[in-house]
Amino acid sequence: MLRLGLSERQPAHSMGLVEPALLFNLHLSVLPLVFSFFGGSKARLERVCQIFPELKDRLRSPAGILSGGQQRMVTLGRGLMSAPRLLMLDEPFMGLSPKLVQRFCDSFRDLRQAGVTLLISGQLMQRVLNVAEKAFILERGRSTFAGTGPLLLKDPHLQEIILPV
Numbered sequence: 575m576l577r578l579g580l581s582e583r584q585p586a587h588s589m590g591l592v593e594p595a596l597l598f599n600l601h602l603s604v605l606p607l608v609f610s611f612f613g614g615s616k617a618r619l620e621r622v623c624q625i626f627p628e629l630k631d632r633l634r635s636p637a638g639i640l641s642g643g644q645q646r647m648v649t650l651g652r653g654l655m656s657a658p659r660l661l662m663l664d665e666p667f668m669g670l671s672p673k674l675v676q677r678f679c680d681s682f683r684d685l686r687q688a689g690v691t692l693l694i695s696g697q698l699m700q701r702v703l704n705v706a707e708k709a710f711i712l713e714r715g716r717s718t719f720a721g722t723g724p725l726l727l728k729d730p731h732l733q734e735i736i737l738p739v
């Protein structure tokens with residue numbers, strides 16, 4: 575698991591969770607899926623549409639006609655609607671093209687700069703570690719490494735157990 579951009583100045587007032595499964599009704603339009611979640615505001619919806627501009631034109635479309643990548647954008651947008659201080663992401667890159675993986679990593683960097691702490695578990699750790707301000711290896715419930723993402727990328731133990739050859 576990785577923690578990006580820990581904000582030490584403010585405690586977490588809210589949390590968001592983004593799961594790998596698309597847990598929503600594909601017949602509903604995108605707008606209620608994103609906007610109504612946690613009583614979102616127009617400003618937050620606009621922020622989600624800034625991060626993922628292609629969703630702006632799809633707000634009235636049924637979620638079922640969206641591409642897999644767009645559906646993942648909806649799940650991330652839904653997690654952001656509560657204006658979380660901590661956003662937990664489980665397998666955020668599952669099913670995404672390399673281009674979308676990079677866009678998600680860029681959005682993670684922007685969220686970190688906005689003071690959101692990200693807790694990420696899953697694959698493609700090399701991409702995430704490139705933007706991680708703080709990173710941890712948890713093995714059998716214990717932290718066996720803590721440091722910056724780039725430092726962790728150089729760790730031989732991580733290369734041996736996690737990163738692909």
